[in-house]
Amino acid sequence: MTGAPAIVVLTGAGISAESGLGTFRDTDGLWARFDPMRLATPEGFAADPAAVLDFYNARRANARNSGPNAAHFALARLETCKPGELLIVTQNVDDLHERAGSRAVIHMHGELARALCAACGARWEAPPVMRPEDPCPACGRPATRPDVVWFGEIPYRMEEIAAALAGCRSFVAIGTSGQVWPAAGFVEEARAAGARCLELNLERSEVSDRFHEVRLGRATDLVPAWVAEVLA
Numbered sequence: 537m538t539g540a541p542a543i544v545v546l547t548g549a550g551i552s553a554e555s556g557l558g559t560f561r562d563t564d565g566l567w568a569r570f571d572p573m574r575l576a577t578p579e580g581f582a583a584d585p586a587a588v589l590d591f592y593n594a595r596r597a598n599a600r601n602s603g604p605n606a607a608h609f610a611l612a613r614l615e616t617c618k619p620g621e622l623l624i625v626t627q628n629v630d631d632l633h634e635r636a637g638s639r640a641v642i643h644m645h646g647e648l649a650r651a652l653c654a655a656c657g658a659r660w661e662a663p664p665v666m667r668p669e670d671p672c673p674a675c676g677r678p679a680t681r682p683d684v685v686w687f688g689e690i691p692y693r694m695e696e697i698a699a700a701l702a703g704c705r706s707f708v709a710i711g712t713s714g715q716v717w718p719a720a721g722f723v724e725e726a727r728a729a730g731a732r733c734l735e736l737n738l739e740r741s742e743v744s745d746r747f748h749e750v751r752l753g754r755a756t757d758l759v760p761a762w763v764a765e766v767l768a
């Protein structure tokens with residue numbers, strides 16, 4: 537992408553909810569059923585790598601068996617109609633934006649489809665099932681982990697994201713609870729830079745007050761309607 541995108545869209549688990557992938561903090565969400573400190577921290581991985589890999593193997597399988605929904609497709613259509621003007625920053629580790637056709641996507645929390653060597657930092661395509669004894673293809677050590685960002689780790693590509701937020705005219709957050717930083721602070725950065733800020737979510741988030749406008753409803757209704765407005 538050359539120059540700053542006019543529109544930055546931040547997506548969270550809520551955009552993939554209607555594809556059948558669970559959110560984290562809803563009543564039946566992943567973090568209500570699983571302990572994030574055991575399954576999404578470097579310490580949890582060091583204590584029980586098999587449990588952590590199993591958790592992500594199951595999520596990888598769920599993502600593979602689901603598909604993009606109308607909200608993902610609407611964002612892909614927006615990019616096609618306005619090439620170079622849209623950047624999606626997603627907290628999601630699934631690949632539903634790409635499978636809908638989006639190309640300008642930053643996975644700030646990593647991707648289920650990628651593996652990372654905790655020993656040497658090499659990255660490669662994750663097999664469907666990762667096991668603790670799998671050797672790293674670069675250094676050979678059995679230290680492979682999913683290439684996802686855990687609590688206590690720094691999200692990816694933060695400089696690029698900051699530059700995009702500083703230069704955009706419009707910031708839209710979709711399906712995210714605003715409880716996890718630094719993503720929860722993006723609205724403040726975009727607003728300070730003069731962008732109009734819109735939240736599309738099932739319910740008000742922790743940071744709804746910071747947006748110029750909040751629309752409540754399902755992503756599959758709200759996102760296609762908003763895209764139609766932008767393209768009208």
Ligand code: OAD
Nearest residue numbers: 548549550553559560561627711712713716738739754755
């Ligand atoms: P959360 O589970 O915290 O929030 C999901 C949001 O989506 C909530 O505000 C819901 O109201 C909303 N939602 C649910 N269904 C929806 C629908 N059909 N349409 C629109 N909105 C809907 O998920 P995130 O905000 O994405 O990080 O969580 C952020 C990060 O916390 C994740 O990336 C993950 C997690 O811990 C890591 O694992 C590092």
